[in-house]
Amino acid sequence: MSLVLAAAPRRVLPALSAAVVVTGLALSAWHAYDPTRRFPLTGLLCGLLAVHALVLALGGHYTYARVPLGDWVRDAFGLDRNPYDRFGHLMQGFVPAILVRELLSRTSPLRGSRWLAPLTVCACLAFSALFEMFEWVAAVIGGQAADAFLATQGDVWDTQWDMFCALIGATVSVLVLGRLHDRQLAALDR
Numbered sequence: 001m002s003l004v005l006a007a008a009p010r011r012v013l014p015a016l017s018a019a020v021v022v023t024g025l026a027l028s029a030w031h032a033y034d035p036t037r038r039f040p041l042t043g044l045l046c047g048l049l050a051v052h053a054l055v056l057a058l059g060g061h062y063t064y065a066r067v068p069l070g071d072w073v074r075d076a077f078g079l080d081r082n083p084y085d086r087f088g089h090l091m092q093g094f095v096p097a098i099l100v101r102e103l104l105s106r107t108s109p110l111r112g113s114r115w116l117a118p119l120t121v122c123a124c125l126a127f128s129a130l131f132e133m134f135e136w137v138a139a140v141i142g143g144q145a146a147d148a149f150l151a152t153q154g155d156v157w158d159t160q161w162d163m164f165c166a167l168i169g170a171t172v173s174v175l176v177l178g179r180l181h182d183r184q185l186a187a188l189d190r
Helices: 002-029 044-061 067-079 084-107 116-150 157-187
Strands: none
Touching: 044 084, 044 157, 067 084, 084 116, 084 157, 116 157
8 A cells, every 4th residue: 555655746746737837837927017028939949859859768668778760770780789878969969959059159249250150069068967967976876777867878988979979060060050040030030
């Protein structure tokens, strides 16, 4: 009986937390001080955030080391490990680069500046390093049990590879999507 009662909060807490957040959001909109103030995001950023959420959800469902798509890629290319974790870290640079770029372009004097791209990439690397520090703390606290969460798969260079993948993702994102993003930012200004 006590086991059933102990497990109940673990099942109820996520639903209760979601309900509290949704209620809080609804209350924050009711008689808001300035209901006309908006900060719409570009379609590019919204689409990328949706894709990134799916990548994270898939990794969270299976754990990054066990995503079936990653197993298929590993087997097809004869890799030593499931590469889905690397893909996740590539996305950890690719998507936040557009988010950071959008925020800096719209809230600072950096729009059109030569500093926008390097500062965007640096912000993504800083976030990646912070995430790796969280993983380090999880490894210290969880020991061997943290391996599934961390998806290191026995790679002693996992942290460095993860940050490198974020660097590549952020750089490619800024270079490949920069012009499209600029056009969408200009459309928001009209």
